[in-house]
Amino acid sequence: MENNINAKLENKSSVNVKNLVRTNAIWLVFLIEIIFFNIFSKGTFLSGNNMVNIMRQVSYYGIASVGMTFVILIAGIDLSIGSIITLVNMICAFILMNMPENPMTFVVALLVSLIVGILIGLLNGTMVAFIGMPALIATFAAQTVFEGIAFLITNGRPISGFKKAYPAIDFFARWTVGPIPICAIIMVVCFAIGSFILNKSYFGRYFYAIGGNEEAAELSGIRVNKMKLLIYSLSGFFASLAGIVLLSRSGSAQTTVGKGLEFDVITCVVLGGVSVNGGVGRISGVVAGVLIIGCLTNGMILLNVSEYIQMVVKGLVLAAAVGMDCLSNKGRAT
């Protein structure tokens, strides 16, 4: 928006149309995607049933992407969220199965799940901020460690059967308000919170400042390390919330449930225009990124595209998204 002001001074009409297309290009992509899948699935894609399906599928991407947006905004990365999601699934299910059957257990299981996510986030934040480890390596190490721990809880066996005792677990992904699943509402609330933090709270200003220039941010009175700790904990929190939704959706906890999810979430965020170099990005873009990736996954499954081709396509999308970001940075530099 601020760049537009400059543009307006000269060359009014053409530049504005260009900018309009540019800022909304991602929604255009989304539209084309929908039309494409709808035509090739012969209308199944936009059917009511599938729409609800997409909402369920998209919700845990969306929830986790809010935390990832903050992380990437400060030029960091969090590779551990996939294993947080797995671990949360296992721990939550484990508590439900092994503690006395009463409503308190349900609450405890959820709380512990969220706290575990936050703690892993704190650990990531400590490694990155106070020890100074590169985020890529620190969170990669965390990913491996917690994936292993998730596996150790049951030696790799899935946990199921808790649904009988606690049908309330269905609340997150299976219950609906009208046609809308609760998890989609949770996602929207998370987006709203993310947008609020970035636009209205002073934390958001700090995030952009740190992403733009850490040293200058510190010298402007921002406690950069504390903010990093906060951001990685938030990432852990949102990941564990996504984990709970996923558990609710599948009804059983598997040790492979979160594998590779960080990849999808990073793709959503970067595709949504959050610069991997930090300092640039908005939640509205991430919403579009999440919808595009969600629909892509769903559409490809609908069209019976093999899992391996799906991997190829998603990898290309990530490369393209980062490539566009880097190209536009290059343009700005000269």
Add this chain to the structure above:
Amino acid sequence: MNEDYVLELEHIRKEYPGVVALKDVTLQLRRGEILGLIGENGAGKSTLIKCCSGAVIPTSGKIRINGKEFDRMTPQLAAENGIAIIYQEFNNVKELSAAENMFLGRPIRKGMVIDRKAMEEEAAKAFAQLRIKINPRELVKNLSVGYQQMIEIAKAIQQNAQVLIMDEPSAPLTNNEVESMFEVVELLRNRGVSIIYISHRLEEIFHLSNRIEVIRDGEYVDTLITKEATVDQLIRMMVGREMTQKFPPRKPCIDESKVVLELDDVCGNGDQHMSLKIHAGEVVGLGGLVGAGRTELAQVIFGAKPKDSGRILLNGKEINPKSPREAIDLGIALVPEDRKRHGALLGVSIKNNINMPIYKRISTASVISSGTEKATAEKYREEIQIKCPTIGQLVKNLSGGNQQKVILGKWLAADSQLIIFDEPTRGIDVGAKFEIYKLINDLVEQGRAVLMISSEMEELIGMSDRIIVLAERQMTGELTKDQFDADTIMAMASAVVDQRNAG
């Protein structure tokens, strides 16, 4: 076409989306001359030389090298045609030797193997030609900045550069290094190399150049024969108006009864035994050579680096800031030397920059009061005359002087009592300098205290009420206004060094 000219730029125009960086600039470089290129920051000097190197493609205009016409340059074409540019940042690899750096990317080889000996011999030859003493085997990280620059020059000459473009070559150098650089530049001219010399320091331009070209706001102003030009004339051309005074007058405003900052034998961050007092309404200048420990002292006062011993007193109360945040809350501000790296948040708007230290204060339950935010930014934009279309403008789109004002606005918003300036006008053009000086005056007239680090003797003497000189991490002298004298200050700045040399 004129055979005399080795490089000609004709009617160069460069547009960026929304901005015209160069409107119509013409430059003619004669064979074997030094052409001084001057202009305020943002006048388009850098863009112009980037057109020569191929880093920037002009929207329109012609580039002629030895009579051969080009629409645009590429880095390869520029190199093939003997154009070399010495940038402010050097392209060297610190872990490699001087010789290896000279042949970076095009090593001399025997088959697959690098011929280190041949490279070292060639490098030694090139250094000898320039009459500089560098051991070709020395790692670049062990060489001073001056020598590093020499390697860049030697590299250009070794590659048969006919045209050498130097962008602010003296900026990172000490006085002695500048002198040897001058010798090398003059030597090259006498050998027939043509040189474009860009500098803010007019005395250098006068010392070196044969002709001077002035550009302003992306437009060609005039080219003068150096012998016939005067400083006032050049400044007038650069600024576009008359500059009568260098330093604005200040009302006497020192309140001797109020000591804002007192250092009592402070050691830390490499500095030893620092003791000083700054009163309300006073500008204390901190002089000394680069590396004397001035910036380091500022970091300690600002809480960016810890102190080992001694006491810091603010308004008579002992303080011990452990982070910039604490220092800011106590009323201390730092305007750092490297504006782009440490000072301004370039990718963030003016409004956000100014409010950055006070966001917590103007937020209720973490929600920013957008009214206060806007009002604060507008207030300081008005008060210190930040020139911008809106406060939503990104700081990277502002000129150096205006960026400096934004940083200052930030500290005024934070209601700082003590403001530390580290090289307040480095890289700022003449017109904006005067405004910064006026703002410093305003600060002290309002009862604030200012500690000003400066390597520019004129600025130090012109702006300070008192000057404290550091040398080799120690205080070597303190001068009151009637004792100000450039020679005395220089002597104090090199005091410890001399003793050591004598002993």
